[in-house]
Amino acid sequence: MQTRRASHHVSAQTTVFCTAITLRTVVTKVWKDVFLGKLDIRLLVDSPELVHTERLKSVKMTLKKLTFVTGNPMKVSEVRAILGNANIEIVNQDLDVPELQGTTEEIAKEKCRRAAEILQGPCITEDTALCFEALNGLPGPYIKFFLKELGLEGLNTLLVGFPTTAAYALCTFAYSAGPGTEPILFEGRTDGKIVPPRGVSKFGWNPVFEVNGTGKTFAEMSEEEKNAISHRGRALEKLTAFLRTQAVQA
Numbered sequence: 001m002q003t004r005r006a007s008h009h010v011s012a013q014t015t016v017f018c019t020a021i022t023l024r025t026v027v028t029k030v031w032k033d034v035f036l037g038k039l040d041i042r043l044l045v046d047s048p049e050l051v052h053t054e055r056l057k058s059v060k061m062t063l064k065k066l067t068f069v070t071g072n073p074m075k076v077s078e079v080r081a082i083l084g085n086a087n088i089e090i091v092n093q094d095l096d097v098p099e100l101q102g103t104t105e106e107i108a109k110e111k112c113r114r115a116a117e118i119l120q121g122p123c124i125t126e127d128t129a130l131c132f133e134a135l136n137g138l139p140g141p142y143i144k145f146f147l148k149e150l151g152l153e154g155l156n157t158l159l160v161g162f163p164t165t166a167a168y169a170l171c172t173f174a175y176s177a178g179p180g181t182e183p184i185l186f187e188g189r190t191d192g193k194i195v196p197p198r199g200v201s202k203f204g205w206n207p208v209f210e211v212n213g214t215g216k217t218f219a220e221m222s223e224e225e226k227n228a229i230s231h232r233g234r235a236l237e238k239l240t241a242f243l244r245t246q247a248v249q250a
């Protein structure tokens with residue numbers, strides 16, 4: 001009787017001990033993933049039950065690869081730099097997707113819809129507009145053609161005689177879950193003004209856009225400085241927040 005009670009006691013102790021060890025192993029694994037950048041810590045806060053290994057696997061798979069359809073390598077390199085180790089791998093597909101005329105929203109949605117149809121799978125696309133307040137938002141999504149035809153100086157000349165050179169950069173990411181689904185938009189905006197070109201001209205209209213409160217054009221900033229306050233950085237914050245909610249539901 002005594003022996004039985006003792007063994008009962010030992011087995012209860014063993015169970016507690018084993019449970020503690022299992023719990024410690026799981027917790028250690030989760031923190032290791034967080035430190036290695038394989039797992040976003042915010043996922044744990046959003047959904048504590050994610051500690052389950054299978055859920056972790058599915059989250060990692062959902063977030064892993066995203067096809068970014070763009071013909072602009074500068075966009076790809078900025079997006080990769082901004083996402084850093086957010087556990088999203090950007091795969092670039094340089095497809096020539098037609099951009100229809102319309103508002104930034106209409107252009108962004110239609111481009112993404114068509115890209116998803118061509119790819120027959122999920123993807124993101126991005127449209128960048130540069131909007132002049134004096135011109136009620138123009139050139140807006142047509143900035144690419146204005147820049148090409150008028151050059152950096154010409155963008156300044158365009159505003160001669162107008163009372164303000166105020167402008168804003170608007171970035172619109174579109175996400176499609178696949179062909180036949182309605183793309184979802186994520187916008188980011190940075191305010192500034194159009195100035196004569198300053199800084200190293202590596203990317204589009206960077207040298208003529210001075211960001212409010214910084215005294216610098218985008219072309220005078222380091223990549224990190226630009227990405228921290230840029231239209232693209234702000235739009236990507238919203239896109240990544242959305243992708244996290246998608247992953248939790250997956």
Ligand SMILES: O=c1nc[nH]c2c1ncn2[C@H]1C[C@H](O)[C@@H](COP(=O)(O)OP(=O)(O)OP(=O)(O)O)O1
Pocket residue numbers: 069070071072075126127128129143144145147203204205206218232
């Ligand atoms: O952060 C930027 N800083 C300076 N210039 C920028 C930026 N982001 C886009 N840009 C330029 C590229 C293009 O001249 C126009 C946007 O046109 P947009 O149609 O969105 O880009 P795109 O045709 O080069 O690439 P895509 O294949 O993704 O449509 O503004």
Ligand SMILES: [Mg+2]
Pocket residue numbers: 099144
């Ligand atoms: Mg384009």
